[in-house]
Amino acid sequence: MNSFIRFSIPFFLSLSALVTTAHADAAPLSGKPGTSADRSSSREENEEFANFVQWREVGEFIDQIVAKHGFNRTELESVFGKTRYVERTIQLVKPAPPGQPKNWRAYRGRFVEPVRINAGVAFWDQYADALARAEAEYKVPAEIIVGIIGVETIYGRNTGNFRVMDALTTLAFAYPDTPNRTSRIAFFRGEVANTLLLARESGIDPFSLSGSYAGAIGWPQFMPGSIRQYAVDFDGDRKIDLSGSPVDAIGSVANFLVRHGWKPGEPLVFPATVTGDGANRWQDLIGKGLVADYRLDELEATGVVPGTELPEHLLYGLVDLQNGFEPTEYWIAANNFFSITQYNRSYFYAMSVIELGRAVKASRER
Structure with a gap:
């Protein structure tokens, strides 16, 4: 401590x-x-x-x-x-x-939306130096830190x-x-x-x-x-104040992720589909906890089909994002995705953090 x-x-x-x-x-x-x-x-x-x-x-x-x-x-x-x-x-x-199925698209719409994106751009502009320093010291991308603080409190508006x-x-x-x-x-x-x-x-x-x-x-x-x-x-004033110091918040989020297994430079998630080629054994991979446990060949043997080329030396997990009565989205998640779920034990949460951070980054670059 x-x-x-x-x-x-x-x-x-x-x-x-x-x-x-x-x-x-x-x-x-x-x-x-x-x-x-x-x-x-x-x-x-x-x-x-x-x-x-x-x-x-x-x-x-x-x-x-x-x-x-x-x-x-x-x-x-x-x-x-x-x-x-x-x-x-x-x-x-x-x-x-009970009765209402989970809906990823509805959940996502609450967080990846113009108010948070615009507030995220302003936050990133204001605290660019602190975010760059956190990225350099902890090797956690600024967009992930920005995504977490945006999802949690709309950048301090709702604490x-x-x-x-x-x-x-x-x-x-x-x-x-x-x-x-x-x-x-x-x-x-x-x-x-x-x-x-x-x-x-x-x-x-x-x-x-x-x-x-x-x-x-x-x-x-x-x-x-x-x-x-x-x-x-993280602001060097010899006290920790997560309510009054956004800079302390930035450093603390980065430190939390590192302490929960964040690996510098590793990926997050990749799109995937599932087929019956593995006799639908991919269903056995659902709900197996918040950890990357499977080699790529093990996933593929169950009928999981990556939507892009994946590094073969990493371990992965299968993530299902239910969309109400519409088809479920499937993603192959690496270790860093599951590090985010240690902040909030939800696939929806981790994916919304990733997508909000990316949206803020893209809007800021434009």
Whole structure:
């Protein structure tokens, strides 16, 4: 973790001091991680006092992080006593009702469109030096960094106005009844702990952090744990500020990708078709995880046909982009495509990042 993780907020001596500090007004919009699409209602409509301190599981959680991280129990009880339940977060994490098939073209249309492309050109023009430096240091193309920040928050326009402590605590202890409830509860409880650790390490009020309904923060929508692990001070001011420094956001996105397997100079995706020549064994390659595991000859043996010549020394995976009731698109993805899916575990997301970045680059060059 970078030793200079601090925010542009005065240092306070203890959590008890932190939680009694007045909070700044939140940003007017909220951003769903990976979509930037949600707009929240007023805080009064979304939040209510829940007295989390009286919840048995919250008490057990406090015991755990006191023992593990050396927090003061009284101070933590004060924090959770001021944390509010946010019903809106519960509604937003619920899965979409069944019946409507996934539609890549509709999804793409939300992100690769004139507003984001024009905003991306302006962003690239303004921060060209930082993007060039990130590309040189991390070997991540500027267009990929631009694509991620554009998809996430429309270049800082839509970073979220939920208090992170409220959103994460609500999801950590009141996650709705879904098939993945157990794993999501574990994830969000980890992020509550990371929020408290980030606040302590940075000398800030944990309630000063605002973000999406799922607790993602700043221009690149990093979760608190990702801030602690992957965020970098890229503007050289000896603090990390993903909400106020687009340059820190640029460097942090690049560092995140490198730490998740980005390989300099390797390709992303290639168009493909599928045939019955391999007895439709290509179907066995669908949904095999976010990793490139197959040699080119192995793909071809199942009936996958590349639309162009591919490097034979790399490993690949088969990506299916469903188009509602229209034919599915198939792509052969290399390692760097799957590195992007570690940012958001979705083929749609990774492809929209790639295509938005390319569209911004092409528009800027014109």
